[in-house]
Amino acid sequence: MARTTSLSGFTEWLPQERLVELHVLDTLREVFERHGFSSVESRAVETVETLLQKGEIDKEIYGVSRLQAQDDAEARLALHFDLTVPFARYVVENAGHLAFPFRRYQIQKVWRGERPQDGRYREFTQADIDIVGDGALPFRCDVELAVVMARALESLPIGDFRLRVNNRRLSEGFYLSIGLQDTAAVLRAIDKLEKIGRERVAAELMETAGATAEQAEKALALAQIRTEDLSFVERVRALGGEHELLDAGLAELAEVIGELERRVPGRAVADLSIARGLDYYTGTVYETVLEGHESLGSICSGGRYESLASAGKRSFPGVGLSIGVTRLVSRMLTEGTVTSTRAVPSAVYVALRTDEDWGAAQDVADALRSRGVNVEVALRAEKFGKQIRHADRRGIPFVWFTDDQGLHEVKDIRSGEQVAADPRTWTPPEEDLVPRVLPAG
């Protein structure tokens, strides 16, 4: 873990670390598919024009071009920096082949040319789920998506987390109700609350959003509200303000929080400070913090957007959530919060008595493999002690021996226990069949 990588910002895992990452990816996939999400992958490159449509982040983009390009006729290409922009393009291009509402998960690497500091990576894996409608998408998708993601996170050995949920319509309705018209400017200021504090946000509200001291105070009072149950509704009402957007947003947020409380108790909180920087969110917005690791920032964020993409008159509203997998796995590894029962897939190492036994040893291995056991065979007939040490160093729990009479024994090298065994029937205990990733004791 203290290894330095040869390219800063580009992480590579050792095989035993990769097992932890694989466990995370497999678990996410299982939960997503259990809830009916289909896998999609998009190409790694987009045209620069596609990537710049959402604006603001051009300096983070990695351009891609053939080293020996002969002409400039080719489209300017770049690596995608998230999975939302490529998915939007994919939906428009393939709309005629997709059944809406379309629910997909997408687990892929993304690239950002940022300064590699503060746990930021230049290459990292995201895991996204989105539900996208054709023209319209029922609000309950916002509820369902949060439930699915909370269950996915619950299935990972990451400890306690909290989904912080807010609703843009609630915030904007409230701002309008107290006379603040430039709601985008208010949201941008409120978004900085955790970073720069109340006082400077108040100053910014007055400077950039045209707020009076009193209006700034009220906007900050709203952002102060954070409840695990539905009591946030009363507290918002107590601040006064009447607006139909506010009512609509309150009702939606109450439905999300109520349903999360019912289906994944203790995982969600209504947090009215959550603003999300990005302009395209229009309703529910989500962030997620690991309890005790707040400094990591949000490990899973997203929201509702009324138009993920559009093609002519056709518009595709959606709601999505995205996990930053690499940051999560990196924290699990550096903090030692997880442990893998072993470092390699193999459960059994078949030792060699003589070099000529290799074929027979492969027969033993094949008999075990046919029942789903991961097995490897020694490559050389070294002393048994040396072969055992090799298996031990690699973390393989069982070593198999066959004597010159063809009698078989298998040794659990953790306990030292060695017993007679038949390759046609023996299997390791269930918990030793494959490496398992567990929360550290």
Added chain:
Amino acid sequence: MARTTSLSGFTEWLPQERLVELHVLDTLREVFERHGFSSVESRAVETVETLLQKGEIDKEIYGVSRLQAQDDAEARLALHFDLTVPFARYVVENAGHLAFPFRRYQIQKVWRGERPQDGRYREFTQADIDIVGDGALPFRCDVELAVVMARALESLPIGDFRLRVNNRRLSEGFYLSIGLQDTAAVLRAIDKLEKIGRERVAAELMETAGATAEQAEKALALAQIRTEDLSFVERVRALGGEHELLDAGLAELAEVIGELERRVPGRAVADLSIARGLDYYTGTVYETVLEGHESLGSICSGGRYESLASAGKRSFPGVGLSIGVTRLVSRMLTEGTVTSTRAVPSAVYVALRTDEDWGAAQDVADALRSRGVNVEVALRAEKFGKQIRHADRRGIPFVWFTDDQGLHEVKDIRSGEQVAADPRTWTPPEEDLVPRVLPAG
């Protein structure tokens, strides 16, 4: 499948096509892990210097640079064009943390800036296995690797295939024995046999390798030998020629072919025309053709290299094989040789009687999910006929109904059969649990 993609050379699958690709990737992973191979992923980018070390292919490389880079101080980066070069770097960088012999599989995208024609892709997925030693690596790894890959390919619904195996030492020993010293030039000419034919290869042998007509004839006679059993040994001997390299190569190739014949009957052939263009192979070389799809070229290639990488005096010999997954999946899809039992993960679609039933419907879904069934719930209480059509269009086999008395029924929409069911106990038949990818009838 007849869709045109918006960037030529960059393929994207529809969700139902992605299921086929996932099936291929899952199957490969399972077979590789069953034989003790660990997963490794390397970063997508390398320094240009690393990529150019193996020479010759610079024009195919995609360079990568930040669009807004402020200075030229950063290393010149590029996307990897295969998984061998990155793996070699990974081994050297992490040698202190790896246990040798190290067996890894690596399944990732690679990029090549070639003209996208003739089934060539600019982005495609490779699946590689390699065994790498520290200083030395027993020859039997060459045997084992071919067995593992043949089993992996056997597990895929791709029809009949043939591993064509040769040995560089055999060829080079033979050329030396008949007086041809520039064995590299001979191999380069022989490598073109399938493309340009005997006559032009003979001419090239005389031009570039200094061969007489008789020597060219003999080199071509060797390349003509192709046997499914060990009879190639006799046929090589019948050509005359004595050289210790030839003897060593013959013995190795006989061991590979004999063991393949024993463990994966009918899958291998000794094919003495296989040369492999790349310079770094030093012993066994492999190619693989799909029977009846020879025009596809080799779908899985590789070989033994005495030095995958080196660090100072330390050298890492290895043997590797690489499947071109995208080309394979593309062929499966365009030829219709496989079929998926359905297009989405969901086995059950829970219909809604009224919009207010959504919570209860999610409870039904959760009961089923708790037993490993993939379920989604309707988003709107439309007419049952419409909900059934929606499930049908998506290929979901079962639709679940709950009446106003709370009584449950489940309908198999393929047969129309509808029966009473309990969400706490009902499960779909084993064959309907998850989508399955099968050879087309």
